[in-house]
Amino acid sequence: MEPRDYGPFAFTPINRRPKITWPNGAQIAVWVIPTFTGVRNYSTTLHSPDLDQLAEWANTNTSPAAVFVFADAGRSLDPGIFRAKSLRALYVDWKSGGQANYFAAYAKEWKNRWDAIGQAQGTVAAATLGALGIDYAVYKGTPTGGELAFRNQRYAVYRLKR
Numbered sequence: 001m002e003p004r005d006y007g008p009f010a011f012t013p014i015n016r017r018p019k020i021t022w023p024n025g026a027q028i029a030v031w032v033i034p035t036f037t038g039v040r041n042y043s044t045t046l047h048s049p050d051l052d053q054l055a056e057w058a059n060t061n062t063s064p065a066a067v068f069v070f071a072d073a074g075r076s077l078d079p080g081i082f083r084a085k086s087l088r089a090l091y092v093d094w095k096s097g098g099q100a101n102y103f104a105a106y107a108k109e110w111k112n113r114w115d116a117i118g119q120a121q122g123t124v125a126a127a128t129l130g131a132l133g134i135d136y137a138v139y140k141g142t143p144t145g146g147e148l149a150f151r152n153q154r155y156a157v158y159r160l161k162r
Contacts, residue, residue: 046081050154054138055085057150057157066135067091068157069117073140082138091134092117130160 033039058068069091070079079093090096092113100107116132126146129137137146137158146158 046077048154050152051078051081052085053152054150054155054157055082058082058086058088058136061150062088062136064088067133068136068138069129069134070138071117071129073138079138091129091132126158126160130162133162134160135162136160 058066064087067089068079068082068086070076070082070093073079073093075094077095079090080095082088083090083093092110094114097110097114100110113132117129117134126137130146136149137160139156139158140154146160148156149159150157
C-alpha cells in the first residue's frame with residue numbers, strides 16, 4: 001500500500017461502496033448501548049422559561065463585551081444555552097472543556113479557569129470572581145456578596161466589581 005495525500009486507501013465513490021449489513025441481529029446494539037450506558041437526551045430539559053428570561057435580560061441590559069460565569073452550575077448545560085441565547089461570553093463552563101480534546105493550549109487555559117472559579121470544589125466569593133475579569137456571576141444557590149442585578153425564580157445574577 002502506498003501512502004496518499006488523502007489517506008492510505010484508494011478512493012471509492014459512495015454509490016459504489018458495499019452496503020453495511022448487520023450480522024445476526026447486531027442492530028440491537030443501537031438500542032442497548034444508549035439505553036444501558038446512561039446516554040441522556042436533553043431535548044426536554046435544556047430550555048426553560050427562567051433561562052430564556054435570564055438570556056433576554058442579559059442581551060438587553062448588559063454590554064456585548066460583558067463576561068458571565070455560572071458559578072455553581074457544575075456540569076450543567078445551562079451556561080451553554082445561556083451563551084447561545086444571550087450572545088454573551090462565558091468565562092468558563094463544563095461543556096466548553098470538550099474543545100480541550102483538540103487544542104493543548106486551550107486545555108491548559110480551560111483547566112486554569114475551571115479551577116480558578118472553584119467549579120470542581122464548589123462556589124467562590126464574588127470578590128474573587130470579579131478579580132478574574134468577570135462582570136456578572138449567575139447563581140442558582142446562595143452567593144456570597146456582589147450587587148444584585150437580576151433575579152427570577154431560578155437564577156440570581158450579581159454584578160461584580162473588577
